[in-house]
Amino acid sequence: MYKDEILELIRQSLLKIDMDIQISGRPPTMASSEFLTNKEQGDWAERLVFKAINEYSEAYFAVSYGRSESIAAGDPGFADFYMEYQNELNTIGKRPDILIFKISDFPEQQIDIENDDHIRQAVAALEVRSSSFLADxxxxxxxxxxxxxxxxxxxxxxxxxxxxxxxxxxxxxxxxxxxxxxxxxxxxxxxxxxxxxxxxxxxxxxxxxxxxxxxxxxxxxxKRDYLSITPKMEDIALVNRWIQRYDVKHFYLQVFFDKAYIISFKDILVLVSNDHHEGQNFSIERDIKNQGKTTIKINVQIGKEVLGKIDMPEHKSAMKELDRGRLLFYVTFEGGKGYLDNDIFIRDVINA
Incomplete structure (x- = not known):
C-alpha cells in the first residue's frame, strides 16, 4: 500500500523526523502586511490550480480541501481558530489544499470533505505552494x-x-x-x-x-542557483500523518507567475535520502522567511512542469483595519489562468 511505502521511506530517512510531533504554541496576536500578501498569493495559486484541472481534465476533477478561512491574527475568534487548527494537525495531520477525484466515481462531482470514505477515494492530493518569481x-x-x-x-x-x-x-x-x-x-x-x-x-x-x-x-x-519546491521539515511528519489515515498519493505543486512544477511526496523522500544529491538537487536550510523553520529546498527542475504556461493575474492594493486603528496595506490577486499539461498530469500524478 502507498501509506506503507511512505512510512518505510521515512523510517529509513537520513533526516531526523519526529513522527510523533505535536504542534503547540500561542497564536500570533497581529498579522503583518507581508503575511496578508503572502496569504492572498497562496489563495490565488490554489484557485489557479483548481480551475486549471477542472477546465482541462476530462476524466478527473479537483476539490478544495485545505483550510480556506480568511481569518487572520488580530481578527475576532482567531485564537480559537488557531487552537482548533493545531488540534487538527495533531490528530489527522496536515490537510492538502486540493484533492483529485475520478468523475466516473462521482458523476455529480459532489464530495463531502468531512466524509472519510469520500476522502479515501481521492486519486491524488496536492499541497500547493506559491513563489513570487518568473521561473524562466x-x-x-x-x-x-x-x-x-x-x-x-x-x-x-x-x-x-x-x-x-x-x-x-x-x-x-x-x-x-x-x-x-x-x-x-x-x-x-x-x-x-x-x-x-x-x-x-x-x-x-x-x-x-x-x-x-x-x-x-x-x-x-x-551559491544555490535554482528555484525550489519547499516542504518544511516538520511538515513531513504531518503530511505522513494524513497519508496514514487516508492512504492517498500526495504531491507538492509549486506555482510561479509563469509556470508550475509538481513532485510527489514519495520522490521527495527518496531524493533527500541520498546525500549525493545535496547541494545540486536540494539543500536543507533554516528559512528566515518562514520563522526560521528548517526547510527542504528542492530544485524545481527535478519536478515536472505540470502548468506549462500561466497568464499573469491582476493585482491591486487592499487595506485591513485592525481593532486598535492600525491599518495594514497588502496586495490581492485576481484572474490569471493556468494551462494544464494533461500528459504530465496523467503520467506523473494520476498514474504515478
Missing part, C-alpha cells in the same frame, strides 16, 4: 550569472599563467598553481584554496588581488 527569467539570470563567473575565472587564469605572475605563483605556492592551471569550466567551482596576502612587491600585490577575485567568483558558483 530567474533560470536565464542564473545561467548568465554562472557563465559570467566562469568567464571571469578563465580570464584571471589566463592573466596569471600568461604572464610572469604564473612563475611567481608556482614559486610561492605550487599547490595553488596546480589547481588553477588544471581548472576547467566544469571544475572551477571545485577549487578550494586559502587566499594568500602577499604584499612585498607590486607583482605579489597584483597576484594576491587576482587570487582574491577568483575566490569571489568561485563563491558565486557555489
Amino acid at each position: 527569467k530567474y533560470a536565464l539570470f542564473m545561467r548568465e550569472r554562472q557563465q559570467h563567473a566562469i568567464d571571469k575565472c578563465n580570464q584571471i587564469k589566463r592573466t596569471i599563467l600568461g604572464t610572469n605572475l604564473g612563475d611567481l605563483l608556482q614559486r610561492k605556492n605550487e599547490t595553488i598553481y596546480q589547481l588553477i592551471s588544471t581548472a576547467t569550466d566544469d571544475t572551477f567551482r571545485e577549487l578550494d584554496f586559502r587566499c594568500p596576502s602577499w604584499s612585498l612587491t607590486e607583482d605579489l600585490r597584483q597576484l594576491t588581488a587576482l587570487l582574491k577575485e577568483m575566490k569571489e567568483q568561485i563563491a558565486i558558483l557555489h
Whole structure:
C-alpha cells in the first residue's frame, strides 16, 4: 500500500523526523502586511490550480480541501481558530489544499470533505505552494550569472599563467598553481584554496588581488542557483500523518507567475535520502522567511512542469483595519489562468 511505502521511506530517512510531533504554541496576536500578501498569493495559486484541472481534465476533477478561512491574527475568534487548527494537525495531520477525484466515481462531482470514505477515494492530493518569481527569467539570470563567473575565472587564469605572475605563483605556492592551471569550466567551482596576502612587491600585490577575485567568483558558483519546491521539515511528519489515515498519493505543486512544477511526496523522500544529491538537487536550510523553520529546498527542475504556461493575474492594493486603528496595506490577486499539461498530469500524478 502507498501509506506503507511512505512510512518505510521515512523510517529509513537520513533526516531526523519526529513522527510523533505535536504542534503547540500561542497564536500570533497581529498579522503583518507581508503575511496578508503572502496569504492572498497562496489563495490565488490554489484557485489557479483548481480551475486549471477542472477546465482541462476530462476524466478527473479537483476539490478544495485545505483550510480556506480568511481569518487572520488580530481578527475576532482567531485564537480559537488557531487552537482548533493545531488540534487538527495533531490528530489527522496536515490537510492538502486540493484533492483529485475520478468523475466516473462521482458523476455529480459532489464530495463531502468531512466524509472519510469520500476522502479515501481521492486519486491524488496536492499541497500547493506559491513563489513570487518568473521561473524562466530567474533560470536565464542564473545561467548568465554562472557563465559570467566562469568567464571571469578563465580570464584571471589566463592573466596569471600568461604572464610572469604564473612563475611567481608556482614559486610561492605550487599547490595553488596546480589547481588553477588544471581548472576547467566544469571544475572551477571545485577549487578550494586559502587566499594568500602577499604584499612585498607590486607583482605579489597584483597576484594576491587576482587570487582574491577568483575566490569571489568561485563563491558565486557555489551559491544555490535554482528555484525550489519547499516542504518544511516538520511538515513531513504531518503530511505522513494524513497519508496514514487516508492512504492517498500526495504531491507538492509549486506555482510561479509563469509556470508550475509538481513532485510527489514519495520522490521527495527518496531524493533527500541520498546525500549525493545535496547541494545540486536540494539543500536543507533554516528559512528566515518562514520563522526560521528548517526547510527542504528542492530544485524545481527535478519536478515536472505540470502548468506549462500561466497568464499573469491582476493585482491591486487592499487595506485591513485592525481593532486598535492600525491599518495594514497588502496586495490581492485576481484572474490569471493556468494551462494544464494533461500528459504530465496523467503520467506523473494520476498514474504515478
